[in-house]
Amino acid sequence: MLKRIVHKLESTLVWAQSKLTEKQFIFLSSVLVGISSAVAVIILKSFAHSVFSFATEINGILKLSFINSVLPIVGILLTLFVVKRLLGGTIEKGTSQILFAVAKKSSVIPKKQMYAQIVTSSLTVGLGGSAGLESPIVITGAAFGSNYSQRYKLSYKDRTLLIGCGVAAGIAAAFNAPIAGVLFAIEVLLVDVSISAFTPIMISAATGALISKMVLDESILLNFNQKQSFNYHFTPYYIALGIFTGFIAIYYSRNFQRVEHFFGRLKLSPYKKGVFGASLLAIIIFVFPTLFGEGYESIKILSDNDPGQLLENTLFSDFRNNSWALLIFIGATMLLKVYATGITIGSGGNGGNFAPSLFLGSYTGFFFSKLINLTGLAKLPISNFTMVGMAGILSGLFHAPLTAIFLIAEITGGYDLMIPLMIVSSISFAISKRFEKHSLDVKKLAKKGNAFTSNKDTNILATLDINTIIQTDYLTVKLENNLLSLVEMISNSNQVVFAVVNDEQELIGVIYFNEIRDIIFSDFKVKYTPINEVMHPPKEIIYPTDSMEMVMDKFEKTNVVFLPVIKNGKYHGFISKSNALEAYRSMLKTMTIE
Secondary structure (H helix, E strand, O other): OHHHHHHHHHHHHHHHHHHOOHHHHHHHHHHHHHHHHHHHHHHHHHHHHHHHHHHHHHHHHHOOOHHHHHHHHHHHHHHHHHHHHHOOOOOOOOOHHHHHHHHHOOOOOOHHHHOHHHHHHHHHHHOOOOOEOHHHHHHHHHHHHHHHHHHOOOOHHHHHHHHHHHHHHHHHHHHOOHHHHHHHHHHHHOOOEOHHHHHHHHHHHHHHHHHHHHHOOOOOOOOOOOOOOOOHHHHHHHHHHHHHHHHHHHHHHHHHHHHHHHHHHOOOOHHHHHHHHHHHHHHHHHHOHHHOOOOHHHHHHHOOOOHHHHHOOOOOHHHOOOHHHHHHHHHHHHHHHHHHHHHHHHOOOOOEOHHHHHHHHHHHHHHHHHHHHHOOOOOOOHHHHHHHHHHHHHHHHHOOHHHHHHHHHHHOOOOOOHHHHHHHHHHHHHHHHHHOOOOOOOHHHHHOOOOOOOOHHHHHHHHOOHHHOEEOOOOEEEOOOEHHHHHHHHHOOOOOEEEEEOOOOOEEEEEEHHHOHHHHOOHHHHHHOEHHHHOEOOOOOEOOOOOHHHHHHHHHHHOOOEEEEEEOOEEEEEEEHHHHHHHHHHHHHHHOEO
16 A cells, blocks of 8 residues: 555656646755654654653653663664664764765765665664654765656756755754754754755745644754843853853864774674673663663753752762852753763764763853852853753754754744854854864765865865866886977877876876977987986876865876876876866866855
């Protein structure tokens, strides 16, 4: 029955594609991708919320965090089992894979990502792993957009656009924040789009948010009723919070990578690594139960008038009404969050850093404002600082200030905090960018030369493969040849550059026609000038493993129009600057999303 429905739907879409204009079909497609992403959000959020509710009820009976410690171990081990048995033994984590697919794989994302992220992250995070569901949601939405585009043979530009639609719909549905969904897709992924490309992304985000609002209970989503208005007298403290969140974002980014590298270097089988990591996580959660799962419930508690609830059913319940004890607990949780998330993902679980950034931001904002209040420096509105802190960490960690500003504005139900949100987000972003060139998700790609960033030229160059513009059919000259043989080559070809090689095809030097023009028109000089007097060592050498950005930097540095290519220690060919620029212009045309 289901198969018949799917077949009929596909037939209808094929018919619609033949009848509609290209733009009209993209609009229709953006709605369908938005619906698909929203369904993924509903499945993930509902499962995670059900497990959290179950754990909370059991915990109320046990009075200690036993169940909270056991469930994450089960979740990580189940995730490893699913990956090994059902997903071919591997699964890519993090939104960086979307950036890589756009930059290097023509926006093609594997089909299994349409379900792999849902299954694995629901097990990991749903059962208490200290990570977020938003990154898996974003990857799933992107996979829907990519595979839909492949199914209906859409162009690279349209595939990339529908990936953006899936991402926007996922964020919009997860937070009931369509504007933030649009901005996240454009600010983080589609960094070079025209105004007209906004329309399908907005349609998809609105669709995702609408479906989510219709189906999901409001208590499942992260939302607040912001009660305290902005007081401009507190502006200096918001500036200080921006600086504080900027450095906390750097702390999180660097330590998260350290934890991932630690687990990456462990020479253990996946299950042993999972048990080891999950056991560490269980101990941390036993002492600090608020690190269980996404942590959105504790964020809501922090913004209320009774944050002492966080100490209930913990080892510190006797200090429930002690403000300094609560502050120390919040500060310790804030510093440990990165380790809990790093262990969860590094040991084999699946999840993302989006929710942890909001969790960390709320705790940072609360810690900062509560400390100021306890020391008597001022009487700050703690709930406002708790909410604005989320924008600061999100902006600093993902280098996405606009997303941070509008996401918090939307989930607080108004724009009264717009000024402090702008202050904190922009300062945090500036500080993080100063010390961390790339956002958390882009770091790994940047190290491999695959970064897809806000620099349009870098994006296009990252997409180009230098092997497609290497010219390998150039005639070469041996050192023992005379200029007469070189003149003959020049007269019988269009070459203006020649590689001088030895018998092993190793590059010795380069001869440029423009530099020997005066010599070759003199019979005397042609007869008596040896090759080694007219050749020069290459100013730069290109290797097939170089990125196109590196190639263009070498052209810029040397101010020459041809550079030799060395492969496996031997001369391989030349790259022409004109060919590189032509490839750039062609790719620019195909990548511009209109």
